[in-house]
Amino acid sequence: METAIRLNRLHKSFGPTPIITDVNLDIVKGERHAIIGPNGAGKSTLFHLISGRYEPTSGDIELNGESIGGLPPYEIYRKGLSRSFQVTNIFARMSVYENIRCAVLWVKGYKYSFWNRVDNMEDVNERTEEILERINLADRAFVPAGLLAYAEQRALEIGIAIAGGNQVIILDEPTAGMSHSETEQVVELIRSVSEGKTLVMVEHDMGVVFNLADRISVLVYGRIIATDTPENIRANPAVQEAYLGVEADHE
């Protein structure tokens, strides 16, 4: 099986504090992989390392067999990985349409062009419209993104991540703060956009995780204590003790 992302003895510390410790993980091409763990386990930090926001202290990250550890975010994006954020991170003063269109430009090859007008780029605009239909924001296309309702901004957040059509997508808590029905819609959206692609997501909602994921990794205090199928993770005593047990008591 080919790996999309390989984490090899990955470490990250801030000053003397280790956040990610000796993480090894292979994410197989085409799988939907969820990373779960208690608050402060280092899940978001792990995503920041993979996507280039942080540099690893030591160890390596490979994307499709190529080392990407320490590259800037835009280089990693160009190699085929894109991401969404836990806290909505959009272009607030631009229209929803422009938000998505900007996320389409690089992959369509226009790069830093300052001689072609975007209005003339039929391929870019059609792709933008396709994405807007897909994330259900077509009728909000010309509204400034900052004025969208929370759930709409979350949909836009995912839209920006998938617009370029990268083969590896990582989503940081895509359903954070959503109501039950909104969550269901987002799950369907994620299912359809990740068809034939590699998906990694951090998620707190166990319903979403067990519904979507082919495999699950459990991160506790910066270490992965288990990686397995949902059934085996549910049955794993170490996981139950560290994480799910606590969850189960509450529910």
Add this chain to the structure above:
Amino acid sequence: MSTLTDLRRSMVAEARRRQRLTWLISAVVLVALPWIFSSSFSISIMTQIGIAIIFALSYNMLLGQGGMLSFGHAAYFGLGGFLAMHAMNYIADGAIPLPVPLLPLIGGVIGLFFGFIIGTFSTRRAGTVFAMISLGVAELIAALSLIFVGFFGGEEGVSSNRTKGPDFFGFNFGPDIQVYYVAAFWALIAAIAMFLFSRTPAGRMANAVRDNAERAEFIGYSQRNVRMISFCLSGFFAGLAGGMFAIAYEIVTEETLNMNQSGAVLLMAYIGGVGYFIGPIIGAIIMTLLRTVLSNFTELWMLYVGLLFIATVMFVPSGLTGLLMMHGPAWKRRSLKRLLAPYAAISIPSLAVIMGVGGLLELTHFAHTTSMDDRVMTLFSIPMNIDSLLPWAGLIALFIGGVLGVRRLRPMLLDAWADANGAGGGD
């Protein structure tokens, strides 16, 4: 074909038609203006406005479009001007066979060159770091301009003669009217070019980096490269304006690249409104008029410009264009006429406030600068003796009466505003 696609296509077609019409009307207006305002004073002011428009638009590529607050944009304007001036001297000597109207291009290339050099280290980050570097670099260049006397001409600056160029369709550019048309031509071309730039991927991404530089990196763009492109092109157009300045004045001094000039372009863009493409154009027109017309009436004109700036920052941060745009909804509802009477009413006490403040300032200024035997100042066509209490009391009364009047009429204006915008019902 989705409805969104159809909607977008019709919006683009409509916008294009509007833009073409706007440029066409602008061109006609630029050609026609000297027939309407034909005095040599107004032609010289219109030339200055043309230069200021290019400069202010180039500044807004940084501030409004790219989110880069520069305190040193005059450096590119001034360097472009000096190099164009030297080039004009070479032309006059017959060393370069370049027609004089093309000199701004030399200024532009110089602005681009320095933009490239300074951009390599200043565009890594926006915000305070960028602002401080822009300030430091501009101070450095302004200081150097007084040290390298050979190149910058010291305090006298560099001068030349614009009429000695090679033949250009029979024009020698001696008369100011010919210079006006050169300035108008470049202002229109530069405005169109900068507008078109804002519609390209690099221009759109400049907005994206302004809004959220971090996220831009996660959709494939290096924030530094995006800023760098805007920064270099902004340098080009600032240099172009500087080159045009050289033609118009035939002298370029240290004043073209010092901090005052950098501050002036910031004020133009901000007062006009940095959030709109035409904002800096409006700002450039108003600031140039204030500088040239108001300065004929009062030595305190800079103080008034400062007050206008503070008022803009405090009350209409979106600038005068923003103020105009606020009337868009009422215009669409065809209810703008409901605001006419309230505006007319409130303008009377507002004028009283302005005259009161201005009068007191002028009187104070006069009292501090006049001699013992000249105690009478003529203000608003009324002779006022500064040793008498009457003019002071009168102006204070005018001011207080104006403030009270504005306060009294304000609720009425707000009601009319709500009514015109259909508050409570409608929409």
